[in-house]
Amino acid sequence: MASQDDDKQRRLERYRLDPCSSEMTTDQGIPVGETDNSLTVGERGPTLMEDFHFREKITRFDHERIPERVVHARGSAAYGHFQLYESLAEYTRADLLCDTSAVTPTFVRFSTVGGSRGSADTVRDVRGFATRFYTKQGNFDLVGNNMPVFFIQDGIKFPDFVHAVKPEPHNEIPQASSAHDTLWDFVQLQPETTHMMMWLMSDRALPRSFRMMQGFGVHTFRLVNEAGVGTFVKFHWTPMLGTHSLVWDETQKVAGKDPDFNRRDLWEAIEAGRCPEWELGVQLVPEGEEDRFDFDLLDATKIIPEEEVPVRPIGRMVLDRNPDNFFAEVEQVAFHLGNAVPGIDFTDDPLLQARLFSYLDTQLLRLGGPNFPQLPVNQPIAQVNNHQMDGPHQTRIPTTRASYHPNSLGGGCPALAGERAYTHYPEHVAGRKIRKRSDSFADHYSQATLFWNSMADWEKKHIVAAFRFELGKVEHQHVREGVVENLNHVDHTLAVAVAEGVGVEPPEKAVTDNHGRGSPALSQANTAHSPATRKIAILVADGVNADDVEVTWDGLRDLGAQPEILAPRDGTVRAADGAAVQVTRSLPTVDSVLYDAVVVPGGAESVRTLSRDGKAVHFVTEAYKHYKAIGALGEGRDLLFTARVPDDRLDQGVVVTDQPDGAFVERFGDAVAAHRHFGRATESVPA
Ligand code: HDE
Numbered sequence: 001m002a003s004q005d006d007d008k009q010r011r012l013e014r015y016r017l018d019p020c021s022s023e024m025t026t027d028q029g030i031p032v033g034e035t036d037n038s039l040t041v042g043e044r045g046p047t048l049m050e051d052f053h054f055r056e057k058i059t060r061f062d063h064e065r066i067p068e069r070v071v072h073a074r075g076s077a078a079y080g081h082f083q084l085y086e087s088l089a090e091y092t093r094a095d096l097l098c099d100t101s102a103v104t105p106t107f108v109r110f111s112t113v114g115g116s117r118g119s120a121d122t123v124r125d126v127r128g129f130a131t132r133f134y135t136k137q138g139n140f141d142l143v144g145n146n147m148p149v150f151f152i153q154d155g156i157k158f159p160d161f162v163h164a165v166k167p168e169p170h171n172e173i174p175q176a177s178s179a180h181d182t183l184w185d186f187v188q189l190q191p192e193t194t195h196m197m198m199w200l201m202s203d204r205a206l207p208r209s210f211r212m213m214q215g216f217g218v219h220t221f222r223l224v225n226e227a228g229v230g231t232f233v234k235f236h237w238t239p240m241l242g243t244h245s246l247v248w249d250e251t252q253k254v255a256g257k258d259p260d261f262n263r264r265d266l267w268e269a270i271e272a273g274r275c276p277e278w279e280l281g282v283q284l285v286p287e288g289e290e291d292r293f294d295f296d297l298l299d300a301t302k303i304i305p306e307e308e309v310p311v312r313p314i315g316r317m318v319l320d321r322n323p324d325n326f327f328a329e330v331e332q333v334a335f336h337l338g339n340a341v342p343g344i345d346f347t348d349d350p351l352l353q354a355r356l357f358s359y360l361d362t363q364l365l366r367l368g369g370p371n372f373p374q375l376p377v378n379q380p381i382a383q384v385n386n387h388q389m390d391g392p393h394q395t396r397i398p399t400t401r402a403s404y405h406p407n408s409l410g411g412g413c414p415a416l417a418g419e420r421a422y423t424h425y426p427e428h429v430a431g432r433k434i435r436k437r438s439d440s441f442a443d444h445y446s447q448a449t450l451f452w453n454s455m456a457d458w459e460k461k462h463i464v465a466a467f468r469f470e471l472g473k474v475e476h477q478h479v480r481e482g483v484v485e486n487l488n489h490v491d492h493t494l495a496v497a498v499a500e501g502v503g504v505e506p507p508e509k510a511v512t513d514n515h516g517r518g519s520p521a522l523s524q525a526n527t528a529h530s531p532a533t534r535k536i537a538i539l540v541a542d543g544v545n546a547d548d549v550e551v552t553w554d555g556l557r558d559l560g561a562q563p564e565i566l567a568p569r570d571g572t573v574r575a576a577d578g579a580a581v582q583v584t585r586s587l588p589t590v591d592s593v594l595y596d597a598v599v600v601p602g603g604a605e606s607v608r609t610l611s612r613d614g615k616a617v618h619f620v621t622e623a624y625k626h627y628k629a630i631g632a633l634g635e636g637r638d639l640l641f642t643a644r645v646p647d648d649r650l651d652q653g654v655v656v657t658d659q660p661d662g663a664f665v666e667r668f669g670d671a672v673a674a675h676r677h678f679g680r681a682t683e684s685v686p687a
Contacts, residue, residue, distance in 0.1 A: 155354015
């Protein structure tokens with residue numbers, strides 16, 4: 001009989017392509033010849049302390065974890081590059097924003113905020129959008145979110161807000177969800193959260209993909225030019241694929257079917273060369289004009305409506321390389337708002353000021369000391385010369401005796417940077433030391449109303465449904481009432497609609513009249529649309545019409561979409577003409593919520609089989625209920641009938657034909673590009 005070792009050897013030999021060129025060693029470089037059995041006294045005796053290889057291996061394992069980020073623990077990231085369209089030298093001396101020939105390497109980490117590192121991607125939450133630019137003048141970190149405002153105005157409230165939104169302390173429930181009492185208790189008592197809560201209850205909190213999210217610097221920053229003149233600036237990232245979201249029912253199912261949905265999407269898109277792109281835009285406000293708005297530029301719960309200051313596109317970022325190692329790069333990247341380059345400066349936004357303290361502080365704990373800038377992902381491409389010394393995990397070996405400034409023993413090195421140096425904007429400040437929020441921060445509602453007014457009907461429905469869901473999970477009636485009271489300051493119809501769903505007496509009248517202003521740029525109805533990179537399921541079984549499959553597959557690929565052939569089993573299916581059709585995935589391993597659209601090709605036998613397959617029928621029904629584009633060719637319509645999908649509602653994204661041709665693919669491509677068809681009457685399914 002073959003021993004276990006012989007079996008293993010045979011299998012390894014079967015898979016080994018080339019002889020391995022590296023040899024296993026301990027951390028000290030000592031060659032290791034055996035790593036399956038520990039050193040014991042006899043074959044069945046006790047393990048020996050002397051086994052240094054065993055002890056090193058286990059010790060290293062015991063110490064593999066570092067503290068996860070206190071917020072934004074779950075994330076994924078990619079490398080890319082940024083290039084300017086036009087120089088902003090008039091406003092800033094940052095090389096990055098002046099040199100149109102420079103290709104600046106970037107690293108971007110996307111994240112959810114509330115959940116632990118192992119939580120699901122598709123929860124209702126804000127998404128982090130943190131970008132590092134490795135510039136010649138040093139690292140610039142634009143640590144933003146996918147929503148342009150924030151929950152609080154002053155950083156001193158951040159621990160309160162985070163404690164309220166995180167799982168409750170007595171039972172650590174619920175994970176990665178804002179639908180619980182402590183968050184809404186905080187919200188009802190802290191009305192400055194109202195504007196951000198509108199965003200959080202909107203579809204923005206459920207992105208279809210990291211590749212389809214906007215990004216915002218949130219705070220007002222300051223650009224400073226060579227002459228020292230300052231200009232206020234807000235940063236915007238706009239995805240080339242448009243800003244698109246999942247529907248709520250779908251997100252919850254995806255959380256179970258593929259908790260790595262957004263992470264996988266980013267990874268696979270880059271691996272396949274479908275590299276995501278964003279345009280960087282700026283809103284510029286000359287110094288001295290900051291008082292022209294009816295809100296305070298230093299208040300991070302406010303946007304500058306694009307109608308008041310247009311977003312000027314200034315450059316483009318492409319993400320084109322996945323990290324090699326998640327821990328070393330994604331987990332160890334240490335963003336810090338204070339990583340700013342000459343020409344980019346701060347303002348007195350009290351949220352921004354608090355962050356300037358927090359990020360460096362948190363990295364010291366998370367990465368175990370002050371030498372984390374030496375980790376490869378954190379190293380600037382600019383040279384680093386200074387007198388910082390020692391500390392845990394020092395990897396540099398300074399060769400000078402002079403670790404101080406000024407010095408003569410080290411030749412005076414490094415010399416001070418002179419004109420190239422970062423100089424802080426010499427803002428004039430004067431005043432008494434007080435703890436008081438400025439009156440200019442007091443309006444917590446008008447921009448929440450602006451957001452509400454800007455939404456399409458379907459977006460409004462989703463917002464009401466989200467408030468009802470979240471408050472429906474809140475046990476304390478007075479908390480529900482408090483939230484409705486706040487909403488009545490935003491819009492009376494909104495407050496009534498929410499109240500009616502959560503057992504709260506609807507307010508009788510509006511507190512103030514809705515100002516009626518809107519900003520079309522805030523609605524996802526007005527975003528870019530494209531079928532490119534969309535995942536489209538083609539459902540087949542034995543007897544499928546090969547022409548239908550080919551035309552659909554080729555046509556969708558030409559549109560830049562990503563078709564996959566799904567069948568009841570893996571391998572190949574036999575087409576009606578006898579040809580073999582390669583299956584991409586078997587139906588039991590996937591689900592409609594993981595696709596953007598579905599097509600059912602003709603072929604009587606294929607469609608008969610699928611119509612009897614509960615998974616295939618459910619696939620189509622669910623895709624319809626989630627408002628996705630649905631296509632059918634020839635007999636494929638029969639599956640639509642079984643799945644109770646109305647036939648040929650082109651206006652609602654159902655495209656059927658007997659003619660497998662380019663015209664079908666074009667119409668179906670348009671239906672996919674529309675993203676979702678919210679005109680459908682599917683009230684039975686919650687949005
Ligand atoms: Fe953060 N935030 N934050 N934050 N934040 C962190 O830093 C903090 C805020 C944002 O992918 C932490 O490295 C305070 C606004 C992103 O690694 C921590 C305040 C915005 C990321 C921290 C804020 C953000 C973080 C946790 C209120 C959008 C993930 C781990 C004053 C503009 C970065 C870490 C990554 C991470 C503190 C508010 C975005 C604790 C005190 C506003 C995208 O330092």
